[in-house]
Structure formats: structure tokens, C-alpha cells
Amino acid sequence: MKKIIPIVSILLMVVTHVAGQTNNPSISPNGFKVIPLGVKGGLDESNLSAYLVAAPGSDQYICLDAGTIYKGLELAAQKKIFKTSNPSIIQQNNINSYFISHAHLDHTAGLIMNSPNDKAKNLYGLPSVLDVFKKNYFTWSAWANFGNEGEAPILKKYTYQPLTPKLEIPIDNTGLFITPFVLSHVKPYESTAFLVRNKDAYLLYLGDTGPDRVEQSDQLTQLWQTIAPLIIQNQLKAIFIEVSFDNSVSEKSLFGHLTPKLLMEEMLKLDQLTKGHLKNTQLYVTHIKPCDSCETNIKAEIQAANQIGLKIFYPTQAALIELK
Secondary structure (H helix, E strand, O other): OOOOOOHHHHHHHHHHHHHHOOOOOOOOOOOEEEEEEEOEOOOOOOOEOEEEEEOOOOOOEEEEOOOOOHHHHHHHHHOOOOOOOOHHHHHHHHEEEEEOOOOOHHHOHHHHHHHHHOOOEEEEEOHHHHHHHHHHHOOOOOOOOOEOOOOOOOOOOEEEEEOOOOOOEEEOOOOEEEEEEEEEOOOOOEEEEEEEEEOOEEEEEEOOOOOHHHHOOOHHHHHHHHHHHHHHOOOEEEEEEEOOOOOOOOHHHOOOOOOHHHHHHHHHHHHHHOOOHHHHOEEEEEOEOOOOOHHHHHHHHHHHHOOOOOEEEOOOOOOOEEEO
16 A cells, blocks of 8 residues: 655645755844954065855855965964864864965965865956966965866866856855955956845955956946945945055055045945945955054045945954854
């Protein structure tokens, strides 16, 4: 006699099977946790741009840029953020994948140097970014070919995953989705902004970028137009954006970076698009370049120029940020 399975059980099995085919988006509530592994633009090689992002309740992080890996993980482990104190084990088991905004060394050196101790995983970037890894970094004359393409012998530790601008992709086992946007970083060179989604919450991380006016571009304007509705609906929890130099640096010498003046020029444009709602989104200033008084000057100049009441923060290496 055939066993009759109740229809409720069948539906439950179907739902369970379908959920198993997704990137596990139900592992946590809305929001994000962010661990800055490095926050500066140089010269200190132990504190260069790299941000771990995960959904709350998940131990699987994506790494947005990878200027510093080991030192940042070491400091985070000392604060008991992870279950182990071994930075190499954390890198192997808790970093799910890498998203590189552009191939400059202050955004890639940590990944390159720590690649021998890593596990196999995906390396995402615009095709122009991945080409630099294939031709310049993961070669036997420069280091070793840890990629899955290029100069033999091919070690196949990192699988190159080219991104398509404005196309959202799921990241397996994280609950996160990523949409890349092209930025101008000294024309004709490209950088990238990553819009990270967890359910209906968003985080925006920008790699190095110049302002539209100086770059003679509309890339930031296009990005602001895309995220403005998310800000109005209070879905965009934070923007991570660079300010590399203070206002004393001439626009001709910025080489695709922002100053406090230029940051506020762009934020005013975004605030107008959001009808004044931008003050509800946290703004994290990153990638400050080193000099005797640069950071002090930048903070003072941003504070003086912040006439629209933005909530501005400065991330600290290995200090957990919770966005709800």
C-alpha cells in the first residue's frame, strides 16, 4: 500500500528545498555588522583600506577591499570579535569572498601578501580590476599565481569573478547581495562602489573616487540618483566614502580623490535628491592620507562645512560597527 504524504508536508519539503538553493538570506535580521580591518590611505601598511561586512548573526563576511588583512584580524581577535585568536584561521574560515574596488596596492596588498595562508574563494571585481591581478600581481615574476587564470603553474586558489556594473548578484552563504557601480578615479581609470543589500537594508561602500566636476564625469551623479530612493525610505543604513586630503591640496593634485570641500559638494547634490533625508543615513569618512596634521584638518574642515547636519563618523581599525 502506498504511503500518502499530507499536502502540508509536501509544501514544507518544497519550501525547505527552495530555501536551500538560495544564498541563505534568512540567517539574520536586517542591518549589518562591519569590521574595519584598515581605514587609512597610507603610509602605514598595517592600516590600509579593508572592510569586513556581514549580516547580523552570520560569521561569513565579505571583504570590501583588502589593503590590510592580517593586522586588522589580529586586532579584531584581541577584542574577542571572533571565536579564535588566530588571524590566519579567521581569514580562511570567516572571509567568504573579496570585492576589490580598484587595483591600487593600498586596496590589495593584504590580500596578495596573505594569499599563501588563505583558502580557495572568489575574487570579485570589474574586468579592468581583475586584469591587474592576472597581469601584474598573481604572476610568478611578482609573487605566485594564486588565480585560476594566467601564467602557469596556476594554483587556482582565487577564482576571478568579473562584475557587471549595476547588476546585483547574490553571495552564497552570507545572506548578502552586491551591486557594483563604476567610479572615476583619475580618468580613464576605474574604481568601484559596492551597494550591499541584506533583505531590505543597504550599505554603500565607495572605493577611491574623484568628484564629478573635477573628473569631468557623471558617475557619482548616477550613483546618487540610484540610492536616493533608498535614503528617502530609510533603507540605506550607511555610506562609507573617502576623503583623502584636506582643502589645502589643489584640485589638480588630487589624482581622483576627495577633500572636505568636494565631499560636501557631492553630499549637497545627494541631499537635494533625497529632499533633505540624507541626515538620517550615517556617513563614514575613510581613506585619510597621512601627513602631520591631515586628519585633524580634514575633521575640522568637514565639521565646518557640514551645514546640513549630516551624521559623520570616522571608522577605527578593528572597532565593530553595528548598523540597524
